[in-house]
Amino acid sequence: MSEQKIPYKIYLSENELPESWYNIRADMKNKPAPLLNPETKKPCTEEDLRHVFCDELVKQELNDKDAYIPIPHEIREFYKMYRPAPLVRAYCLEKKLGTPAKIYYKFEGNNTSGSHKLNSAIAQAYYAKKQGLRGVTTETGAGQWGTALSMACSYFDLDCQVYMVKVSYEQKPFRREVMRTYGAKVTPSPSETTEVGRKILKDHPGTGGSLGCAISEAVEAATKQEGYRYVLGSVLNQVLLHQTVIGLETMTAMDKYGIKPDVIIGCAGGGSNLGGLISPFMGRKLRGEADYKFIAVEPASCPSLTRGKFVYDFCDTGHVCPLQKMYTLGSNFIPSPNHAGGLRYHGMSSILSQLYDDKLMEARSVEQTEVFKAAQEFARVEGILPAPESSHAIKVAIDEALKCKETGEEKTILFGLTGTGYFDMYAYKAFNDGTMSDYIPTEDDLAKGFSGIPSI
Numbered sequence: 490m491s492e493q494k495i496p497y498k499i500y501l502s503e504n505e506l507p508e509s510w511y512n513i514r515a516d517m518k519n520k521p522a523p524l525l526n527p528e529t530k531k532p533c534t535e536e537d538l539r540h541v542f543c544d545e546l547v548k549q550e551l552n553d554k555d556a557y558i559p560i561p562h563e564i565r566e567f568y569k570m571y572r573p574a575p576l577v578r579a580y581c582l583e584k585k586l587g588t589p590a591k592i593y594y595k596f597e598g599n600n601t602s603g604s605h606k607l608n609s610a611i612a613q614a615y616y617a618k619k620q621g622l623r624g625v626t627t628e629t630g631a632g633q634w635g636t637a638l639s640m641a642c643s644y645f646d647l648d649c650q651v652y653m654v655k656v657s658y659e660q661k662p663f664r665r666e667v668m669r670t671y672g673a674k675v676t677p678s679p680s681e682t683t684e685v686g687r688k689i690l691k692d693h694p695g696t697g698g699s700l701g702c703a704i705s706e707a708v709e710a711a712t713k714q715e716g717y718r719y720v721l722g723s724v725l726n727q728v729l730l731h732q733t734v735i736g737l738e739t740m741t742a743m744d745k746y747g748i749k750p751d752v753i754i755g756c757a758g759g760g761s762n763l764g765g766l767i768s769p770f771m772g773r774k775l776r777g778e779a780d781y782k783f784i785a786v787e788p789a790s791c792p793s794l795t796r797g798k799f800v801y802d803f804c805d806t807g808h809v810c811p812l813q814k815m816y817t818l819g820s821n822f823i824p825s826p827n828h829a830g831g832l833r834y835h836g837m838s839s840i841l842s843q844l845y846d847d848k849l850m851e852a853r854s855v856e857q858t859e860v861f862k863a864a865q866e867f868a869r870v871e872g873i874l875p876a877p878e879s880s881h882a883i884k885v886a887i888d889e890a891l892k893c894k895e896t897g898e899e900k901t902i903l904f905g906l907t908g909t910g911y912f913d914m915y916a917y918k919a920f921n922d923g924t925m926s927d928y929i930p931t932e933d934d935l936a937k938g939f940s941g942i943p944s945i
């Protein structure tokens with residue numbers, strides 16, 4: 490198909506929405522290592538996980554055989570409110586960069602949560618409802634996940650209890666109000682409502698909290714209330730599975746116009762959007778049908794893939810969740826303050842970790858000021874104010890496009906634009922004021938994190 494025929498935005502129709510999620514594990518020769526029970530250190534059984542997670546989600550978590558898992562009708566109906574998401578040809582950015590490269594991005598910011606997280610939140614809420622549960626508990630740092638889950642729970646009339654890291658609770662009152670508008674109960678963490686919260690408050694009075702601490706409170710709240718389960722917004726196989734709706738739509742849109750991406754880029758926090766975007770393409774690569782270059786982009790301040798270790802580690806600070814084999818900085822690693830809250834997790838999806846270890850995917854780390862420069866450049870020509878997290882992918886997409894300018898190659902670059910940055914204006918302010926700083930952890934900083942990794 491000739492170049493001019495590719496529109497600025499490729500919209501699919503409702504009936505082109507995928508009917509199944511794609512489970513990349515079915516096509517992986519080296520499967521991700523099994524989760525381990527934190528007490529017995531044996532592979533987790535369905536039984537082990539049922540106390541914490543919904544039954545159907547436990548099955549999805551452990552399923553590495555079925556390549557396609559049907560998306561239930563109710564979830565597809567919800568998806569139709571804000572999906573299929575557009576695939577955008579960044580003509581204006583290409584022109585500004587003066588690159589022969591063709592740049593595309595899949596935009597996931599078209600819903601109130603402002604990110605891709607709703608794709609999994611609605612699935613997790615659906616399975617909880619189907620099981621007859623009363624509600625779910627979770628943690629949120631920056632707030633995107635808590636918002637997405639609040640929306641999903643209100644849709645299925647489930648109770649939603651969100652433990653929000655106290656500093657974010659105080660600094661991002663608007664995110665809190667969005668959640669409350671959807672009916673969620675938002676508690677600043679650490680709190681007096683759980684045993685672990687009370688202990689932390691006693692040991693560290695006045696603490697602003699952390700994600701690890703909020704996870705521990707949310708898990709305790711779920712296991713201590715009849716009819717509740719805990720849900721998580723990233724890292725787990727099930728979350729990555731739900732997010733494959735991003736990649737499947739992208740692939741359908743590209744195939745329709747005969748577009749073949751050479752390079753596929755995404756930001757990586759826990760790995761769910763990147764895994765979701767690349768899965769169907771990676772499937773083709775694994776089956777020998779096509780080849781692509783995949784790049785995971787992480788902050789230099791929290792470099793789990795580029796500087797972490799590929800070992801079994803705890804997923805949370807309280808060590809209540811199963812152990813997972815992944816690239817990790819250690820569950821005690823505290824990244825320096827970074828404005829991309831969604832990318833501050835110490836570990837990485839075990840699926841992506843395995844693919845990276847098998848050299849099927851590359852990873853790069855980028856510094857925050859450079860990321861915001863890219864965000865600004867993008868916002869000025871493409872009309873979307875990107876989330877700081879998403880801007881990590883923009884930064885590397887621009888780098889790749891500028892390389893093409895030097896070599897004259899007409900590569901096709903695809904990246905995931907995971908969300909919008911309207912709740913991140915303090916970060917933009919710091920950038921605009923010139924007060925933003927970059928901190929790269931030293932070998933000593935990393936060694937401290939590594940020392941908390943269990944020997945298994």
Ligand SMILES: *Cc1c(COP(=O)(O)O)cnc(C)c1O
Nearest residue numbers: 723758759760761762831878908
């Ligand atoms: C949470 C978040 C991310 C990172 O999470 P992943 O699980 O790695 O995808 C990226 N972008 C936005 C906008 C987010 O909210």
